Amino acid sequence: METMFGIAVDGVAYGMILFIISVGLSVTLGLMRVVNLAHGAFAMVGGYIASYAAQGAGLPYAAALPVAVVLTVLATLPLERLLYRRIYGSANELAQVLLTIGLTFVIVAGINYLFGPTLKRIPLPELLTGTVQIGSKAIPAHRAFVIVAGGLTLLALWWLLERTDFGIRLRAAVDDPAMAAALGIRTERLYLATFALGSGLAALGGVLGAELLPLEPYYAIRYIVLFLAVVAVGGAGSIFGSAAAALALGIVDTAGKYLIPSFGEFFFYAALILILFRWPYGFFKGRTA
Amino acid sequence: MSGAALLEVEGLSRNFGGLQVASDISLTLRAGDRCALIGPNGAGKTTFVNLVTGVIPPSAGTIRLAGRDVTGLPAAERVRLGLIRSFQVARLFRSMTVREHLELAVLQRDRRTFRLFASVARVAGLAGEVAELLDAMGLGAVASTAVGSLPYGQQRLLEIALAVAMKPKVLILDEPAAGVPHAESQRILDAIDRLPTDLAVLMIEHDMDLVFRFASSIVVLAQGRLLCSGTAAEIAADPQVREVYLGSRADAR
Amino acid sequence: MTMAGRTASRTGVAGAHPPPAARRDLGWIGIPLVAVAGLAAFWLLPDDLALLTRIAASALFVLSLDLVLGYGGIATLGQAAMYGTGAYAAGIAAVNWISDPFALLAVGGLAGGLIALVTGALILHAHGLTLLMLTIAVGQIVQEIANKARDWTGGSDGLSGIDPAPVLGLFRFDLYGRTAFLFALAVLVVALMVARRIVRSPFGLACRGVKEDPLRVSALGGSPKSYLVALYAVAGVFAGVAGALTAVTSGIVGLDSAGFPWSAEALVMLVLGGTGRLYGAVIGTAVFMGIHHILASSDPFHWMGFIGLFLIGIVLFLPGGIASGAGRLSALLSALARPGRDGGRA
Ligand SMILES: Nc1ncnc2c1ncn2[C@@H]1O[C@H](COP(=O)(O)OP(=O)(O)OP(=O)(O)O)[C@@H](O)[C@H]1O
Ligand SMILES: [Mg+2]
Numbered sequence: 001m002e003t004m005f006g007i008a009v010d011g012v013a014y015g016m017i018l019f020i021i022s023v024g025l026s027v028t029l030g031l032m033r034v035v036n037l038a039h040g041a042f043a044m045v046g047g048y049i050a051s052y053a054a055q056g057a058g059l060p061y062a063a064a065l066p067v068a069v070v071l072t073v074l075a076t077l078p079l080e081r082l083l084y085r086r087i088y089g090s091a092n093e094l095a096q097v098l099l100t101i102g103l104t105f106v107i108v109a110g111i112n113y114l115f116g117p118t119l120k121r122i123p124l125p126e127l128l129t130g131t132v133q134i135g136s137k138a139i140p141a142h143r144a145f146v147i148v149a150g151g152l153t154l155l156a157l158w159w160l161l162e163r164t165d166f167g168i169r170l171r172a173a174v175d176d177p178a179m180a181a182a183l184g185i186r187t188e189r190l191y192l193a194t195f196a197l198g199s200g201l202a203a204l205g206g207v208l209g210a211e212l213l214p215l216e217p218y219y220a221i222r223y224i225v226l227f228l229a230v231v232a233v234g235g236a237g238s239i240f241g242s243a244a245a246a247l248a249l250g251i252v253d254t255a256g257k258y259l260i261p262s263f264g265e266f267f268f269y270a271a272l273i274l275i276l277f278r279w280p281y282g283f284f285k286g287r288t289a
Numbered sequence: 290m291s292g293a294a295l296l297e298v299e300g301l302s303r304n305f306g307g308l309q310v311a312s313d314i315s316l317t318l319r320a321g322d323r324c325a326l327i328g329p330n331g332a333g334k335t336t337f338v339n340l341v342t343g344v345i346p347p348s349a350g351t352i353r354l355a356g357r358d359v360t361g362l363p364a365a366e367r368v369r370l371g372l373i374r375s376f377q378v379a380r381l382f383r384s385m386t387v388r389e390h391l392e393l394a395v396l397q398r399d400r401r402t403f404r405l406f407a408s409v410a411r412v413a414g415l416a417g418e419v420a421e422l423l424d425a426m427g428l429g430a431v432a433s434t435a436v437g438s439l440p441y442g443q444q445r446l447l448e449i450a451l452a453v454a455m456k457p458k459v460l461i462l463d464e465p466a467a468g469v470p471h472a473e474s475q476r477i478l479d480a481i482d483r484l485p486t487d488l489a490v491l492m493i494e495h496d497m498d499l500v501f502r503f504a505s506s507i508v509v510l511a512q513g514r515l516l517c518s519g520t521a522a523e524i525a526a527d528p529q530v531r532e533v534y535l536g537s538r539a540d541a542r
Numbered sequence: 543m544t545m546a547g548r549t550a551s552r553t554g555v556a557g558a559h560p561p562p563a564a565r566r567d568l569g570w571i572g573i574p575l576v577a578v579a580g581l582a583a584f585w586l587l588p589d590d591l592a593l594l595t596r597i598a599a600s601a602l603f604v605l606s607l608d609l610v611l612g613y614g615g616i617a618t619l620g621q622a623a624m625y626g627t628g629a630y631a632a633g634i635a636a637v638n639w640i641s642d643p644f645a646l647l648a649v650g651g652l653a654g655g656l657i658a659l660v661t662g663a664l665i666l667h668a669h670g671l672t673l674l675m676l677t678i679a680v681g682q683i684v685q686e687i688a689n690k691a692r693d694w695t696g697g698s699d700g701l702s703g704i705d706p707a708p709v710l711g712l713f714r715f716d717l718y719g720r721t722a723f724l725f726a727l728a729v730l731v732v733a734l735m736v737a738r739r740i741v742r743s744p745f746g747l748a749c750r751g752v753k754e755d756p757l758r759v760s761a762l763g764g765s766p767k768s769y770l771v772a773l774y775a776v777a778g779v780f781a782g783v784a785g786a787l788t789a790v791t792s793g794i795v796g797l798d799s800a801g802f803p804w805s806a807e808a809l810v811m812l813v814l815g816g817t818g819r820l821y822g823a824v825i826g827t828a829v830f831m832g833i834h835h836i837l838a839s840s841d842p843f844h845w846m847g848f849i850g851l852f853l854i855g856i857v858l859f860l861p862g863g864i865a866s867g868a869g870r871l872s873a874l875l876s877a878l879a880r881p882g883r884d885g886g887r888a
Contacts, residue, residue: 102853109847232675266686269679368763382754402748
């Protein structure tokens with residue numbers, strides 16, 4: 001019983017991290033049709049900035065988090081202008097794969113040059129190191145924080161896409177780019193804003209998830225497959241799809257780690273093949289955004 | 290004069306959204322037929338070809354090939370049964386040479402494409418047949434040129450050569466002379482003349498000169514409907530056709 | 543009309559270049575060149591035979607990717623699934639039943655081909671991103687199975703204890719890796735010849751057609767998917783043999799042999815050398831792993847930064863890889879060398 005509860009909490013927390021990072025990938029993929037294999041590297045950059053801000057510059061966690069997100073966005077925006085813009089569109093998938101793998105390698109090398117190959121931590125504030133009591137159960141405060149943050153991200157994204165002007169234009173452009181352009185929606189600025197949103201989410205997830213997906217230079221390569229899998233199952237551009245797929249993967253994977261013999265990942269990827277076989281655009285495509 | 294029915298189309302219909310591009314078209318081609326399908330731009334001629342060849346599914350109607358119902362068969366299957374079309378806009382493999390195109394067509398026709406370890410250059414009888422096809426279309430000089438760097442007129446000739454290479458039972462040519470210099474269009478007619486007389490040819494064409502030289506019968510399509518059909522002389526004399534077809538052609542120009 | 547302009551300019555282009563078919567006929571030279579270069583390396587670098595052996599086996603793997611991508615247009619990030627399957631199949635067979643090196647290669651090739659045939663039939667209906675994801679997923683599953691079937695594969699510790707018998711009963715796999723390298727080089731050269739045969743066969747021609755325009759192929763009566771599945775399976779045999787070759791020559795098989803990074807790396811090496819040329823796979827692998835070896839001995843990350851910049855540069859400036867750059871350069875030079883003739887024709 002206790003393990004089941006532990007699995008549930010850890011699994012949901014892990015799933016939320018996967019969600020926050022993957023949904024950023026999902027949004028850019030949905031709108032710009034770009035397979036951004038460097039997305040994991042963006043998350044890693046966010047994590048490293050936060051780590052440096054907290055340990056090197058002595059900022060509190062509450063300040064390091066937003067600083068990391070903003071700086072990551074600022075650092076990646078020039079990439080959109082210089083590199084990504086040339087490879088948008090689904091006809092370019094090979095160029096996309098190569099360019100974003102190349103970018104990933106460069107970022108991995110750069111991070112290692114700046115911070116070295118050792119594991120980096122983002123020290124948690126005291127508030128997040130203890131446990132919180134929910135009814136009779138105690139759960140680690142950090143896990144609770146991550147779960148709440150993931151839920152808030154989901155709500156905020158829903159609000160952004162369903163209720164704001166930006167969201168309306170974004171959905172219009174996803175549905176029919178030519179029509180959106182004809183209606184005077186400035187796709188260039190929309191792409192830039194969406195790209196910023198994507199890398200901001202990556203950075204947020206990278207910082208929040210540093211306890212679960214430890215920061216080291218190979219982070220960028222190690223976890224990108226997970227993020228891609230979430231997007232493929234959730235459907236490009238679908239927020240709730242990403243959330244459902246991420247939670248499923250998080251729980252399955254965590255359960256696999258606790259329970260022996262574990263075939264968690266195996267089942268996830270088998271499910272992925274079956275799902276993509278049956279629904280080539282993702283299981284949840286078309287329900288939202 | 291007319292042989293067995295090779296292609297029988299009955300009640301073929303299709304709409305794109307609200308636009309009825311084919312409504313209740315029926316048409317029979319018999320062995321030896323040389324039929325021209327004419328009609329103003331946007332009449333639905335290419336759509337009709339796409340429906341018959343299985344590129345797009347019809348909303349109603351049946352298609353029979355040599356007596357066999359092929360309405361539900363995929364395009365490639367119909368090709369294997371001898372229903373061959375050429376494309377209005379040349380649709381070729383840009384990086385492959387002219388010769389390679391014809392080799393592929395002949396190999397595909399003979400179902401010899403799953404030979405993994407034979408050299409194309411040494412497949413028995415292939416080189417000779419390809420050389421004949423090249424000659425017939427006057428493409429011998431550019432045989433080793435990649436199609437992407439070929440003048441458009443020659444691409445069109447290759448398009449026809451590919452269709453001919455398939456040894457069709459029913460051949461549908463969608464505006465074979467469009468984009469071909471006038472001097473060269475005779476080659477196309479010659480190539481068609483050389484085809485075995487027992488196959489059926491349906492040619493879509495705007496060039497009335499060509500139509501009258503080629504066709505023994507003419508079918509007129511306008512706004513997705515069959516307007517009328519008859520011999521070349523009958524159609525030429527038909528005031529309704531002059532009105533609808535030539536009238537709107539004059540508008541379009 | 544625009545037609546006239548197009549016609550004229552295209553005639554000009556056709557005049558400037560030799561027909562590609564004539565150029566491709568010289569392709570066979572690449573194969574003896576690979577053999578000669580390999581033997582030269584054998585004499586010149588006797589201390590690096592382990593690296594050279596790895597390069598030869600990896601080149602065979604990248605060659606399998608070239609068959610799939612360069613001749614079928616299938617973008618995949620899961621080619622290591624076939625390599626890993628072949629490596630484990632050969633490794634397991636070697637540990638338990640068989641020791642003849644050629645028999646082990648056959649086992650690897652068979653396993654790689656089978657897994658490619660089955661998964662290819664399952665996933666090759668998809669395109670683009672979906673296909674990319676499916677190929678990744680297949681790789682992950684293979685890796686996960688290898689990870690979980692510890693009793694057979696050694697799990698994350700890797701499979702060791704592969705001790706192949708002498709080649710042809712004559713040449714022992716010696717301590718210095720001489721036999722291993724010559725064996726790997728011979729297998730690579732033979733594989734290149736077979737691959738060249740295949741791409742110039744009727745089947746290869748049809749696959750090139752599918753790569754360019756699948757719908758046109760079905761208008762000729764062919765079924766694009768069955769060509770792709772067959773090609774995927776054939777390439778799977780090559781990848782499986784490559785995996786088995788690595789297992790036989792190195793004596794160990796690790797989980798990373800089926801991993802996503804290895805698939806991605808193969809893609810990088812192929813693009814480096816140029817797709818659709820066969821020997822581009824060998825050039826790319828040799829350059830990649832050679833420079834890797836030199837730079838990585840100081841710091842592996844310098845190497846990553848270098849190759850990353852290189853990849854970005856290739857996508858932005860040289861979409862056909864190194865070989866195409868050389869091809870373009872020589873075309874440019876020959877065009878410059880005879881301006882009079884071109885001017886006369888245009
Ligand atoms: N996929 C499609 N979706 C919607 N409308 C289409 C589609 N294909 C064709 N149409 C429309 O159907 C009508 C018939 O087109 P079609 O190409 O069959 O004409 P056509 O007789 O071949 O004309 P042309 O002489 O110019 O070749 C046109 O109005 C065209 O715009
Ligand atoms: Mg038409």
